[in-house]
Amino acid sequence: MTxxxxxxxxxxxxxxxxxxxxxxMTVILMVSLLTAYMVGSGLRKELEGMQRxxxxxxxxxxxxxxxxxxxxxxAFFGPLIGMVLGFDAINRERAARTLSKVLSQPIYRDAxxxxxFLAGLTVIAVxxxxxxxxxxxxxxxxxxxxxGWEEVARLAVYLVLSVVYIGFWLGVxxxxxxxxxxxxxxxxxxxxxxxxxAFFMALGASLxxxxxxxxxxxxxxDPEALVRREGTQRMVASLSPMTLYSEATGTIxxxxxKTTRSLVLVGPFERLxxxxxxxxxxxxxxxxxxxxxxxxxxxxxxxCFAVCYAVFMRQExxxx
Amino acid sequence: xxxxxxxxELTKRYxxxxxxxxxxxxxxxGEIFGFLGPNGAGKTTTFLMLLGLSEPTAGTARxxxxxxxxxxxxxxxxxxxxxxxxxxxxDMTASDNLRYVARLNGxxxxxxxxxxxxxxxxxxxxxxxxxxxxxYSRGMRQRLGxxxxxxxxxxxxxxxxxxxxxxxxxxxxxxxxxQGLSRExxxxxxxxxxxxxxxxxxxxxxxxxxxxxxxxxxxxxxxARQRLGVDQEKxxxxxxxxxxxxxxxxxx
Numbered sequence: 001m002t003x004x005x006x007x008x009x010x011x012x013x014x015x016x017x018x019x020x021x022x023x024x025m026t027v028i029l030m031v032s033l034l035t036a037y038m039v040g041s042g043l044r045k046e047l048e049g050m051q052r053x054x055x056x057x058x059x060x061x062x063x064x065x066x067x068x069x070x071x072x073x074x075a076f077f078g079p080l081i082g083m084v085l086g087f088d089a090i091n092r093e094r095a096a097r098t099l100s101k102v103l104s105q106p107i108y109r110d111a112x113x114x115x116x117f118l119a120g121l122t123v124i125a126v127x128x129x130x131x132x133x134x135x136x137x138x139x140x141x142x143x144x145x146x147x148g149w150e151e152v153a154r155l156a157v158y159l160v161l162s163v164v165y166i167g168f169w170l171g172v173x174x175x176x177x178x179x180x181x182x183x184x185x186x187x188x189x190x191x192x193x194x195x196x197x198a199f200f201m202a203l204g205a206s207l208x209x210x211x212x213x214x215x216x217x218x219x220x221x222d223p224e225a226l227v228r229r230e231g232t233q234r235m236v237a238s239l240s241p242m243t244l245y246s247e248a249t250g251t252i253x254x255x256x257x258k259t260t261r262s263l264v265l266v267g268p269f270e271r272l273x274x275x276x277x278x279x280x281x282x283x284x285x286x287x288x289x290x291x292x293x294x295x296x297x298x299x300x301x302x303x304c305f306a307v308c309y310a311v312f313m314r315q316e317x318x319x320x
Numbered sequence: 321x322x323x324x325x326x327x328x329e330l331t332k333r334y335x336x337x338x339x340x341x342x343x344x345x346x347x348x349x350g351e352i353f354g355f356l357g358p359n360g361a362g363k364t365t366t367f368l369m370l371l372g373l374s375e376p377t378a379g380t381a382r383x384x385x386x387x388x389x390x391x392x393x394x395x396x397x398x399x400x401x402x403x404x405x406x407x408x409x410x411d412m413t414a415s416d417n418l419r420y421v422a423r424l425n426g427x428x429x430x431x432x433x434x435x436x437x438x439x440x441x442x443x444x445x446x447x448x449x450x451x452x453x454x455x456y457s458r459g460m461r462q463r464l465g466x467x468x469x470x471x472x473x474x475x476x477x478x479x480x481x482x483x484x485x486x487x488x489x490x491x492x493x494x495x496x497x498x499q500g501l502s503r504e505x506x507x508x509x510x511x512x513x514x515x516x517x518x519x520x521x522x523x524x525x526x527x528x529x530x531x532x533x534x535x536x537x538x539x540x541x542x543x544a545r546q547r548l549g550v551d552q553e554k555x556x557x558x559x560x561x562x563x564x565x566x567x568x569x570x571x572x
Contacts, residue, residue, distance in 0.1 A: 002393065006423035097407025101468075104371055104403075105424040106396040316374055 003107025007115030040142030086173030400469030
């Protein structure tokens with residue numbers, strides 16, 4: 001594709017040498033390493049003298065540190081990485097009048113938007129890989145435990161999920177930068193969307209479920225109505241990429257988790273048989289549970305980028 | 321002499337407003353064509369349509385035989401464009417800016433450094449090549465813009481208000497440069513301005529644009545004859561232009 005390589009290269013250079021990236025990386029690294037160290041030492045103390053549980057290494061990522069576990073931290077702040085990398089992608093060039101200059105060169109117009117998106121994704125992948133590797137290294141040091149192949153594979157799936165998820169937010173940020181002329185507006189718009197998904201989606205899903213499939217008054221113990229309402233709430237909640245991501249990463253990083261549901265109606269005998277089968281789920285099975293989530297995330301990201309692409313291709317670029 | 325740029329009934333409408341109205345233009349190879357007109361006359365829009373940066377509402381255009389709407393890349397390979405407010409990446413040096421544009425044009429990295437230095441020397445910026453463009457004055461930016469235009473060895477140069485905001489010395493140098501493009505390099509120059517004395521100095525032919533209409537086009541002597549009468553000995557482009565301009569006003 002004519003021009004894509006040149007744009008990609010330049011955007012990558014810009015990102016890695018920008019103050020923005022250095023600040024972001026420093027903050028995230030600091031928090032991750034701190035949390036990893038605390039979790040590591042905590043785990044080491046707890047497990048002294050006990051038999052080593054399987055999948056110990058993954059506990060490094062899922063046990064709660066000071067406030068959040070590492071996986072929760074990345075789930076919460078990951079979108080910010082995508083937003084920071086993308087919120088001024090197009091409107092900054094428009095303001096500096098470099099966009100018309102770039103587009104008067106013999107390149108395809110979509111090389112610009114594709115190059116920016118790909119460069120952002122590359123930076124995200126590099127950042128996440130660096131964090132995971134650093135934390136693994138720290139964990140090796142503090143815990144003294146080497147991860148098995150299945151744990152490594154699970155971490156790899158986790159990385160792919162995270163890159164796709166943060167890539168979605170990168171796409172949203174670039175879309176905002178295409179739609180809005182002002183850099184501040186695009187930043188605020190993306191932030192508003194993130195706040196909505198982070199804080200209000202759960203409430204919203206519950207509300208919609210109550211409206212569409214309400215529980216009959218009085219007989220609140222009717223299991224069928226409960227299940228129907230639960231189903232509606234889940235369906236609405238799965239519109240949020242945040243829900244998709246947290247469910248998927250929860251399942252892949254915690255092999256004891258056999259289902260993505262948090263509400264499981266079980267009777268006493270089922271509970272008994274469940275307590276007998278406390279073996280961890282093999283990787284393939286966990287991956288199968290997570291596959292629809294991954295596909296949905298990829299699909300949402302592609303739709304977002306497609307809208308962005310379509311709008312950008314039609315816009316008129318003037319330098320005056 | 322073959323025609324390098326030609327348009328036929330080229331029109332651009334923005335909603336209800338007509339920016340360019342049925343433009344018929346021919347620019348011959350190697351000549352300097354001055355595009356005159358007040359602000360908002362449609363000069364920049366014409367440039368954008370000829371480059372394929374803006375889609376015409378009606379009519380056709382041909383640049384070096386290519387259609388800018390159908391084959392924009394081929395047009396952009398042979399045309400160098402200097403917009404009215406040329407933008408650069410402020411944090412990068414002049415050489416880096418040129419290098420990026422060269423890469424976008426598909427030029428190989430090998431001989432690039434030498435070529436960039438030669439161009440910067442030509443426009444008189446070699447001493448400041450390592451400085452960030454953010455520190456450049458307007459005159460320096462215009463010169464860097466010209467270097468960018470020459471980077472791809474164009475056949476045609478579109479210059480939108482090239483002398484706007486330059487001091488008298490800078491203006492002189494720019495006009496000499498534009499003449500050099502045509503006389504020495506054989507590049508067809510299509511430039512717009514409302515500095516009438518400057519246009520008179522260097523243009524082979526001029527076109528006067530008023531509210532989207534091309535009201536006159538041709539060599540300056542011909543326009544003088546048409547508007548001011550044969551017995552007019554001395555004329556200035558200003559007189560011709562104002563004559564056209566004032567005639568247009570009553571139609572409001």
